[in-house]
Amino acid sequence: xxxxxxxxxxxxxxxxxxxxxxxxxxxxxxxxxxxxxAAGELxxxxxxxxxxxxxxxxxxxxxxxxxxxxxxxxxxxxVVVENLVLIVVQFLSRSVVRRALASSPRxxxxxxRPRDDVSGSWWRTMLQIPFHPRNMQFISNVAYGxxxxxxxxxxxTSRTPQDAPVIVYFHGGAWTFGDKREQxxxxxxxxxxxxxxxxxxxxxxxxxxxxPTHMVDAKRVLGWVKKNIxxxxxxxxxxxxxxxxxxxxxxxxxxxxxxxxxxSPDQCDVVDWSVRGCIALxxxxxxxxxxxxxxxxxxxxxxxxxxxxxxxxxxxNEALYEQMSPYYRINEDAPPxxxxxxxxxTLVDVNVxxxxxxxxxxxxxxxxxxxxxxxxxxxFDHTASPRTSSTTRAAIAFAxxxxxxxxxxxxxxLASYQxxxxxxxxxxxxxxxxxAIDVASRRGTFYVVSxxxxxxxxxxxxxxxxxxELDELARSKGLLSSPAIGRDPQGAWPEEKGLAIxxxxxxxxxALGRAFEQHAIYEVTPDDCRVVVVS
Numbered sequence: 001x002x003x004x005x006x007x008x009x010x011x012x013x014x015x016x017x018x019x020x021x022x023x024x025x026x027x028x029x030x031x032x033x034x035x036x037x038a039a040g041e042l043x044x045x046x047x048x049x050x051x052x053x054x055x056x057x058x059x060x061x062x063x064x065x066x067x068x069x070x071x072x073x074x075x076x077x078x079v080v081v082e083n084l085v086l087i088v089v090q091f092l093s094r095s096v097v098r099r100a101l102a103s104s105p106r107x108x109x110x111x112x113r114p115r116d117d118v119s120g121s122w123w124r125t126m127l128q129i130p131f132h133p134r135n136m137q138f139i140s141n142v143a144y145g146x147x148x149x150x151x152x153x154x155x156x157t158s159r160t161p162q163d164a165p166v167i168v169y170f171h172g173g174a175w176t177f178g179d180k181r182e183q184x185x186x187x188x189x190x191x192x193x194x195x196x197x198x199x200x201x202x203x204x205x206x207x208x209x210x211x212p213t214h215m216v217d218a219k220r221v222l223g224w225v226k227k228n229i230x231x232x233x234x235x236x237x238x239x240x241x242x243x244x245x246x247x248x249x250x251x252x253x254x255x256x257x258x259x260x261x262x263x264s265p266d267q268c269d270v271v272d273w274s275v276r277g278c279i280a281l282x283x284x285x286x287x288x289x290x291x292x293x294x295x296x297x298x299x300x301x302x303x304x305x306x307x308x309x310x311x312x313x314x315x316x317n318e319a320l321y322e323q324m325s326p327y328y329r330i331n332e333d334a335p336p337x338x339x340x341x342x343x344x345x346t347l348v349d350v351n352v353x354x355x356x357x358x359x360x361x362x363x364x365x366x367x368x369x370x371x372x373x374x375x376x377x378x379x380f381d382h383t384a385s386p387r388t389s390s391t392t393r394a395a396i397a398f399a400x401x402x403x404x405x406x407x408x409x410x411x412x413x414l415a416s417y418q419x420x421x422x423x424x425x426x427x428x429x430x431x432x433x434x435x436a437i438d439v440a441s442r443r444g445t446f447y448v449v450s451x452x453x454x455x456x457x458x459x460x461x462x463x464x465x466x467x468x469e470l471d472e473l474a475r476s477k478g479l480l481s482s483p484a485i486g487r488d489p490q491g492a493w494p495e496e497k498g499l500a501i502x503x504x505x506x507x508x509x510x511a512l513g514r515a516f517e518q519h520a521i522y523e524v525t526p527d528d529c530r531v532v533v534v535s
Contacts, residue, residue, distance in 0.1 A: 002063040002072055005053045009075035012046055015039035016082035020375055022346045024296055032346040037377045040344075041385060043083035043090070050079045089375045093387040097371050097394050106367035106469060111397040117389060119186075119193035132185070133157055133193045139232065144201070144224040145217065145264075152201035152221055153180055154232050155192050165238035165403045166229055167191055167279075168199045168222060172245030172379070175214050175309045176206050183244055184281075186384040187392040194396065197234040199225055203250075210311040211324065215262045218250040222275075223267035238403040240277040242395070244379065245348065248283025252326035255335050277336045277402035279395050280326075282348050282378050285339075285356040287325040288314065293352045327356050333511040334364040338398040340391050342376030365473065365515035369398055406455040409519045409535060413456055417520055419529040421490070424448055424522055426500045427483040436484070436500070441526040443502060447509035448484045448524060450498030454517035455535070459494065467497055470516060474499055486522070500524070510534040 019040035022032035039046065054076055063069045094114075101109040119133050139154040156164070169188060171178040180200040188198045203217035226236050243251035255278035287305065289298030305321070306313055314321055322328045337360060341353035350372065357370045371394055373380065373387065381388045407413070416422075424436040426448070440446060451466035453459070460466070474481045480502040487495040501509050506523065513521040513534040523530045 001057055001060045002065075002068050005057050006068070006072050006075055008053065009050065009072070009079050012039070012050065012079045013075060013082065016043075016046070016079065016086060019086060019344070019377065020082070022344050022377070024346060029346060033378055036344065036346065037379060039083075040086055040089075040375070040377050041380060041383045043086035046083045047080055050076050050083075086375075090385050090387040093373050093376070094390040096373060097390040100371040101369055101394055101397060104367065104369050106473075107401070109369065109394075109397045109401055111390075111393040113393075114386075114389060116393070117190060119189045132189045135159065136189070136192055144220055147204055149202045149204045150217060150220070151180075152199055152224065154229075155188065155198040155200070156233065157192055157195075160192075160195055160197060160233055162233050163235040163238075164195055164197045164233050165399070166197045166199065166225065166234040166236070166240070167399065168201070168225055168239065168241045168251075170201065170203070170218060170221075170241070170243035170247030170250045172243065172247045173205075174304060175211075175246045178205075178247075183247070183379075183382060184242070185382075186388045187381060187395055190392045190396060191399070196399075197229065197232060199229070207308045207311070211305075211309055212262055214246075214250060214309075215253060215324075216264065218254055219257070219262040220264050220267065222254055222273065223264070223270045226270050226272065227267075236272075237276075237406060239275050240279065240399055240403060241275050242279035242281070243283065244281040244381065246284055248280040249285065249287070249326065251278055252280050252283055252285060252337075253324070253329070254278075255337070256326055256329040256331070275335055277338070277398065279338045279340075279398065280353075281340050281381060281391075282342060282345055282353075283326075283339070284348055284352070285325070286327040286352050288318070288321045293327070293349070293355050295349050295351050297347070297349050327352075327359060330356075330360050330363045332363060332365050332508055333514065334360065334366055336366045336398070336402050337368045338371075338395060339368065340371045340373070340394070342373045342378060342380055344375050345378045347378040365512050367515075369394075404454070406517075406535070407457050407519075409456075409533065414520070414531065414533070416493070417531045419486070419522065419531070421488065422493075423487050423489055424524065424529050425485045425487070426524075429482070433485070436522070436524040436529050437526065439482075439500070440524045445523065445525045446500050446502045447504065447506065447532075448486065448498055448500050448522040449509055449512050449516065450484075450486060450496045450518060450521075451516040452496040452498070453494075456519055463497075466516065470499060474501070479504065506532065 015035050016039045018036040022036045023029055135157045137156050141151040144150050144152055169184050171183045180202045192198050201221045204213045241251040241254050255275050259273040286293045289302035291298045302314055339353050341350050343350050360368045425433045426436050426439045428434045428439050451470040452463045481499040484498045484500040485495055519535045520531050520533050523532050
């Protein structure tokens with residue numbers, strides 16, 4: 001018995017070391033994920049197992065050997081110390097997550113504390129088992145297509161309000177395995193408990209189905225939600241997408257795709273394909289296997305894609321692989337993103353997420369939030385650990401920030417934007433504040449964008465911060481701009497400050513307006529000041 005326990009303890013030592021410092025080459029790389037994941041996510045269970053083995057050995061009979069008994073004690077002590085370090089890492093993740101969102105250069109977020117969790121509790125976190133809320137309702141296996149895998153579940157509770165926000169979640173599994181009920185449950189249960197409607201779906205898998213079947217199904221799920229979720233109490237205007245690993249890849253592509261891409265014939269009646277945000281958890285955001293992103297892991301990804309998923313060689317099909325990559329699809333009109341990545345991920349290198357965030361910040365106009373978790377493996381969120389509860393609170397904070405209820409753009413509200421009666425002025429440098437049309441007569445057509453009063457909700461106390469954000473964005477993008485003001489001569493509406501944007505296209509300025517949650521911007525020509533609806 002002592003030999004068995006010593007052997008098990010030695011294995012647990014190696015497992016914990018793998019979680020703390022996973023190998024990336026040869027045989028070590030093959031075992032880094034399964035071994036490191038279990039050790040990194042279940043340190044409490046490892047300590048309890050270690051203590052139970054010592055008690056069992058005490059009951060069985062302590063070895064009388066001069067070296068075996070001390071070996072058992074030493075290995076048990078090392079197991080306890082290593083796993084205590086892993087427990088500390090999980091709890092330290094709370095402050096890492098909190099600081100990451102609070103220090104975001106764009107619209108910093110404040111996340112809740114553990115006591116604010118609705119679905120979680122200390123004993124659930126201790127057991128790390130993702131129990132669902134007691135009053136949770138499952139509408140299971142709703143068909144969104146004719147194939148047996150084209151089914152989805154709708155999660156809600158008996159108290160979910162009407163017009164609830166919606167999160168659509170896609171499971172991971174390297175596009176070859178996985179199920180809608182297996183992944184992301186701690187996070188999704190918290191969303192449900194907070195009054196959200198959750199939609200999880202299956203999709204057709206490889207190698208039986210080659211790309212882009214997976215994406216066609218993901219688009220079909222989104223179309224089904226757009227057309228049907230109101231029947232379950234959901235608000236299609238307050239919708240985000242999310243996913244982990246391969247599911248994060250599908251969610252990111254949905255958020256960045258064009259409306260006509262991967263469209264099924266029965267969904268041509270869907271007018272609005274937009275989403276309010278995307279949560280990408282350890283997602284595959286680059287699909288070419290470029291080692292500048294993958295740092296040694298790209299070859300394995302390319303083999304998987306060539307042999308099982310895409311089933312076409314990369315050479316000669318480079319454009320297809322780039323088309324599959326969210327990294328190459330980032331554009332100025334991209335919705336806000338939350339990217340969460342483990343620093344010890346041996347399936348998706350942390351550099352993939354880092355590069356995506358840098359490129360997003362360079363090209364997109366919406367904010368992006370990035371959380372990098374130290375000493376954390378792939379798929380960390382499958383268990384209800386302290387680390388998972390912290391990233392769940394980050395996801396909640398992000399989702400609530402991007403799905404605030406919009407004031408509807410009524411005919412009356414749109415009429416109130418017209419100029420005149422609204423007076424639009426531009427600070428034209430040496431000549432001072434001038435009517436916008438006068439400035440356009442000298443400088444050509446331009447656009448006026450404001451950051452004030454998101455979706456025309458008046459007297460927004462956050463206007464000063466939003467103005468500073470717009471000014472900084474214009475500076476960082478190198479935009480040619482001047483201060484502008486829109487004001488009502490009758491005083492029925494407070495002055496709205498903004499920027500006159502010169503030498504940019506209408507498409508760009510419309511995207512800028514959407515990024516700052518505006519219903520409309522002004523197009524100013526030498527002859528007219530026209531309201532352009534952007535929402």
